[in-house]
Amino acid sequence: MKNIVIAAGYATRLGELTKNFPKPLLQIGNSTILDRMLQDIDQIADIDEHIVVTNHKFAPIFQKWAADSHYTKPVTIIDDGTETNDTRLGAVCDLLLAMEHITDETDLLVVAADNILYFSFQEFVDFFKQKHTSCIMCHEQPSIEKLQRTGVIEVDDDWRVLSMEEKPQQPKSHWAVPPFYIYRKEDLDLVRHSVENGCGKDAPGNLAHYMAQHTTLHAWPMSAGRFDIGSLDTYYEAQRLFT
Numbered sequence: 001m002k003n004i005v006i007a008a009g010y011a012t013r014l015g016e017l018t019k020n021f022p023k024p025l026l027q028i029g030n031s032t033i034l035d036r037m038l039q040d041i042d043q044i045a046d047i048d049e050h051i052v053v054t055n056h057k058f059a060p061i062f063q064k065w066a067a068d069s070h071y072t073k074p075v076t077i078i079d080d081g082t083e084t085n086d087t088r089l090g091a092v093c094d095l096l097l098a099m100e101h102i103t104d105e106t107d108l109l110v111v112a113a114d115n116i117l118y119f120s121f122q123e124f125v126d127f128f129k130q131k132h133t134s135c136i137m138c139h140e141q142p143s144i145e146k147l148q149r150t151g152v153i154e155v156d157d158d159w160r161v162l163s164m165e166e167k168p169q170q171p172k173s174h175w176a177v178p179p180f181y182i183y184r185k186e187d188l189d190l191v192r193h194s195v196e197n198g199c200g201k202d203a204p205g206n207l208a209h210y211m212a213q214h215t216t217l218h219a220w221p222m223s224a225g226r227f228d229i230g231s232l233d234t235y236y237e238a239q240r241l242f243t
Contacts, residue, residue: 001046001125002106003073005034006179006204007062007113008055008094010085013231022058024113025065026235029243033229034113035069036242041121042071047109050075051101053094055082076101090201091179092194099192105185112179112204116238118224121180127220128182136161136208138219139226141176151177151205153212153219161217164209166200175219178226179204187215 011023018026024034031039034052041047050073054062059079066075080097082088089097095110107128109121128135138155141147152171154162163172181204183191190211200206211217227242229235 001044001048001109001182002102003038003041003047003050003109003111004095004098005038005050005052005111005113006091006094007034007058008053008080008082008088008091010055010057010088011114012085014235015232017232017235020057022054022061023229025061026229028116028238032065033116033238036116037111037113038069038071040117041109041111042073044122044125046107046125047073048106049073051078051098052076052113053078053080053098055080055088057083091204092199092201092207095204095207096192096195099188105188107185108181108183108188110181110183110204114229115178116227116229116242118226119222123223124180124182124220127218128184131159131218132184133160133216133218134184134187134211135182135218135220137178137180137222138175139178139222140174142174144171147171147174147176151208153177155219159218159220161212161219164212164217166203166205166209175221177205177208177219178222178228181208183211187211190214 007024011018025032062077153164153175199210
């Protein structure tokens with residue numbers, strides 16, 4: 001299983017802090033946002049490589065970070081060639097770019113690079129191995145306003161995804177979908193042809209929505225919470241909480 005980290009955004013909401021520096025490598029205490037995640041994923045026996053997709057502007061910073069890292073699994077940096085927020089490829093296209101660099105058919109763990117988690121990805125991988133389908137995560141979100149800004153799913157008693165909507169005005173459930181996915185190797189051909197068949201490019205949830213319409217997905221209910229760093233306020237709050 002490959003671990004693909006989508007880290008090609010420009011984090012414009014963090015202003016000067018990320019004008020010339022990638023958000024995933026910002027310090028939180030004695031580590032970075034990304035390292036806090038990879039230190040967990042690196043311990044999963046099924047993972048054999050970390051592939052980080054970034055943009056051309058931040059690629060040298062990620063390459064230096066990778067050279068200084070000491071993970072047990074190799075770290076590969078992929079430059080998507082973009083230099084501005086207006087020309088970014090979008091998360092789905094960045095995933096497709098990473099897949100072009102993988103020579104063998106393998107399951108893919110796909111993660112966003114700007115979250116601090118209170119659980120281990122090992123639990124997610126174990127759920128995937130139990131269900132034998134591509135999988136997404138979900139968590140209960142009581143706020144209708146927040147549900148209107150994310151992906152929302154309906155599931156049956158076995159956690160099979162019955163439907164998924166992106167940013168629904170009238171959510172059909174309180175199950176929100178965070179940006180963490182496992183796509184099994186048998187479904188990768190669907191992933192490869194997703195954009196040409198109408199899948200949105202911008203957010204990783206666009207692909208999950210597309211896959212829910214074309215194959216069987218199961219949703220793992222997160223065993224604990226996450227801290228999403230999307231603004232200056234949340235970054236400073238993370239500094240306070242985790243330093």
